[in-house]
Amino acid sequence: MSTHLVNTDDSDLVETERTPLMDAHAAHSGKRKVIREDYEDLERNRQTSEENGTVDTVPGNRADTTQRQSREPAGPARRRGTSGEHEDEEEETLLYGAKHVIMLFVPVTLCMAVVVATVSSVTFYTKKTGYLIYTPFHDADKADASTGTKVWQSLANAGILLAVIAVMTIVLLVLYKYRCYKVIHGWLIASSLMLLFLFSYIYLGVVLQAYNVPMDYITVALLMWNFGVVGMICIHWKGPLLLQQAYLIVISALMSLIFIKYLPDWTTWVVLGVMVIWDLVAVLCPKGPLRVLVETAQERNEPIFPALIYSSTMVWSVVGMADNGATPRDNQIVTVGDNDEDYGFGEQRERPRLRPDGLSTSSTESQRARNAVAVLGHGEEQESREQQPRQTQNRRSQQNEEDEEERGVKLGLGDFIFYGGLCFTLLLLAIFRKALPALPISITFGLIFNFATRELVRPFMDSLASEQVYV
Amino acid sequence: MTLMEFFGCSFIAFGPAFALFIFTISRDPLRVIVLIASAFFWLLALLISSILWYAVVPLRKELAFGLVFSVIFQELFRYLFYKILRKADDGLKKVSQTGQDMHVAPRDMTNKHIMSYVSGLGYGIMCGAFSLINVLADMAGPGTIGIYGDSQYFFVSSAVLTLCFILLHTFWGVIFFDAWDQKKYYMIGVVVASHMLVSCLTLLNQRTESRPDPVYLASIIPAYIVMFVMGFLAFVTAGGTYDNLKRSFTCLSSRKYEID
């Protein structure tokens, strides 16, 4: 295979290499420069530099901040120069979208694997010993709870949780608006500290206990210190990419586990649904907090905190991908969020990433690591997005755990639905060439399938499998 | 521990599918997408058949009923997926062709067969996973089947049949899509009929009053015969000939083309 680079200078290549997944939409004009011919090579480079993983997928979207600037002016010209027809962009978009969806698979799967393995072997996380203070109603978890109770209590819990998240977001927004960066930083650092030390200590404890492994405190202290400090460095400063990705996976998994343990069963489901709506509101409403945040950052022409930008990214990644086709010049794809602005929604969110100075190229990786902070800083929000597929899966295995009947885990159905929905959305995208929200579709499918599977598909498949009848 | 049995059966059932996935699918994002989307469609078909099975309470014990409708739904959804794939085809094709610019792929290679192969494999993998995963999960424990008099070949035969179905779905995918493209409607009939036949044959695996020991060979041998026939048909459909086969063995081609 050829490894030549076509029409690409070195700096561009380097930048593109670092382009995180979630940026697909945002980075489109930059990406556009990198035409088909390089695609494969970029691929390879990316793989060799091991960048095709987590970081991108999780909070994403900032790494190319630096690149944006340099690319922006060159982009359209280059693109026109190579492919010449703008329809191509759609296909590129699709291909990039496909690429990125697949890049999502690895980290999400890994994270799910961690969670599922933990949940099915460690009973600690499936036992309800307490609940989050935000979810005061737990009668629904009792065996004899009526459907009515379940519904209203889950709704109430989810509502409270949503309110908490909304308030947090607004507090964050206010802090940002009044430039209390130190407070925000402190917040992020504090939460990452807690996750990296406290939660992982609990995790270590229960895992050791579950597997009946004795360990002395000196070893534990050494382990925890190294794990936590390296994690803090990776997340807030810099570190090898692979390590950063690993930390992100670990952190996401820990968060999921905490939520599995402390959220009432049924609430988890409703929270999923509610979060979809909250996402739509926060990002799309003219006065939605996240949107305001982005706009503020944009006005200031400064980088936005990863925690803040993150929440708007993932849900709309596919939309963004679609938006990529809609350049100001060529507005054939209607974007959901595109209203009175004269640029596509995707670009709105690119702007903040334009940085006058930016970090040096060498520190882009640590920026990506900083994205990890998003996971921490926006615990609940992160939960709502990153965790959604996982939670689907987790809940499933949790039920398995609880129910002796279901000792075997239906491996991967939860994440499969998520992928399935995502892929299906992509296909729909290819058909309709229209902006489609990926995550809501995924989650909807996930929810439908989860319940349908539990009630309908499982008994059917179980009786088929146990009779060895194949369909 | 029956871990060896567990791994043995997993390898038997999913080894070939794994190999196919690794070498032909995993490196192309579009194929992964299509694979998963088609698997997703199989799941939809399963959901519909489950609903039907569940709704018709009196026939819930009669697996034959659920089976027949499940086969019909699967083929319906295969058709639906075909339609959707063809709808998305413009997009996909361009992507794929643009994608081929960068490495010297054979121009005469159509992506239609590839996509039908990929979607067939997706169907098969999902079908196999759903048929066997739970059995596998139960298999990992300390015990094996038989305390109630079930055959001790239960697991092996399940694995072997799962393998058969994965491959069958792959072949059916190729034949079926091509049949619609070429308007060779009798081939569609062949696919549906053979699917129905093989599925119904597996009903013989049930233990009944009159048949306490299932004769697995009675279902496995015909199923594999059908599989080889379908494999041959698919091979031919995809453009394979005896000459090609011979050539590929003899000629150590200097051109190193790959499917992808």
Place this chain on the structure above:
Amino acid sequence: MGRKILLFHNVILFYVGIVICTRTSKKIYFDVDGNSPCFRRFNATHQIGCTSEENGNVGVVHYVKDDSDFDWVVNNGPHHPYVVLLGSLEFNLKNVTLLKNSGRVNGIMVIHVVENETLTPFPEEGFSPDSSCPNDGYGLYNDDSEFGHCKTVAWNHNGTNLMYQDFNIPIFVLTNQTEVDFLINDCYEKFNKPTENGTARDYPLCAAELKDRMSGAKDSPTCMRRTNVATNLNPDTYCDPLGDKNVAATIKEVNSSEPYPNNSVIIAAARLDSFSLFENIYPSADNHVTGIVGLLAAAEALGKMKPAIKSKTGSKDILFAFFNGEAFDYIGSSRMIYEMEKGDFPAKKRGNPNELTLHKITLDHLSHFIEVNQLGYRDKDSLWIHSDPHSRQSGNISAEIDKMISTIKRISSDVGVKMDSVGSKQPLPPASVQRFLMKKTIPSIVITDHEGHYTNKYYNSRFDIAREINATTPSSNESDAYDIISEQARMLTKVSTSLAGFLFELSTGDPPPDVLEADVNQVNHMLHCFLVTRKCELFRQILPASDMKALGSLYLGDTVNVTEESNCKKSDDKDFVYQYVWMQGPKVANSTTRKGICKKTTANTSLAKSPAFDITDYDWNSGKYSTWTESSWNTISVRIFLVPSPRMQTTILSCGVILLLLSLLLVYGCNKKADILFSKNSVY
């Protein structure tokens, strides 16, 4: 996780239906639900009991019936480790030690289907897993040169000490006839039983998995430390102190504002608990349901006499006390004494002096102590009155004891019950009163059914069942069986009547009136409910309450005239004297509805937890208080299944690996040659 021992705390159980599912695992595993494990427990220095490995112990099932089977399992059988199925007679210390020490046995299952006497013969010579000197080391005669360590009488002469062994393998009893039959016929006989000529059977073999992993280890101090260690952020425990609730009620209901002179309280006590080697299999018929029922019936009779006792000036109060956890070194009684010493009995002091409570009872208030132990197997048709030889060193006390003995003898002979006193040189049998006598010399007697060693040959064992004490009735129909008076009930009623009369006379100084009589129906109902089925009418009547306190309230409390549960509460906020207990009550005649009862009572529960766990820096080795804890656990299960032959497994695995490698090769090749293979394509 950790459940506590203790018997009568939750009297009523309900079952939830199980969903049927046709999963493959249902075809692989036969779940033995009627099982009961032996748990691991700790004291200050040792661990006792059983545990399995983390994932359960698996072994090929072998039904051991005779010596050749033992030989097979211990020496010859090729398929070890084995899980041994033992009959009830074969399960004894010698055989278990033999099996365990062979290193070839991974677990033991013991058949215990009480309904089936052929399958589960009761050992004629008796069986008790307890030691021959129960509660040694925590009683009055600990290290006593004359009476210590049961020198005079080995009370529990059948004691095997099986309970106090550390087994390290799981031991279960199986209680369900069908499941045991399946295990013997469809598992052992069909797959495992060696052929006629003594050769082993071929695979597949039938195996069992026993799972009861105990998370605690070593001893109580260690596992309590682990549980409480500050760095243990996981709220799970490693072990829990044994214990439950004591129940106590007074007749005179003296509140904290009233005078309550010293030496004015008679304690009438019984023990609530017993144990066996296996969790939840402590039928406790003789030991101590007979004692509990005897005392409760006396309380019921005396409850009707409350006005007479209260109105009599100078009458003594009667405190009915039911101690829990006594089998594990007197947990309940030592706790009550501990609280009495602190002034926290019957309830914790309240901060506000205006609030009325029951008057506190300290050791100084106690004047007499009557303890009722086993009453079921009457030695020489008589009950026996035991007293403490040490107490007799004081002339006053000795005279008081003799007076008590003569009084109760007189009253009981009037009723028709034979009571005799044992020699005054014989020490007390294990009894709660010993703990009181360690603190204060009180005139005390212990009424029980044995003169010397226990007449109950199944003391603290799983064989101590209702049938053995004639407390069952022949009818299989529940409503009939509930009402037919059993032999034991008749006897117990007389005993209760004498007890009630005795307590009345001891309290008031007047001879008991003729109307003071225990109700034979109540006695019969209680026996039936405690020993035969807990789903009985009496226990239904006291719903939603479901414990000893409810029974105490029912018999000793005053009925408050309200009809709604919500009104069943105190009217004065500062009044903490009474408990208000709502019960759904008996059925209204010719109707299915019930008429609720509200009881105002002094009957209340108090914690029965060894003070050792509440005293900071308690010296574990002091031997002052019980240190028993029970390990926590996760899953308890017994499953039966087949294990495949290693050869077949290897074959399958090799096939799988070969197939995988082949397909990898083939696909790789095909993929490389794809352009050639499919070169003549013209679709597009």
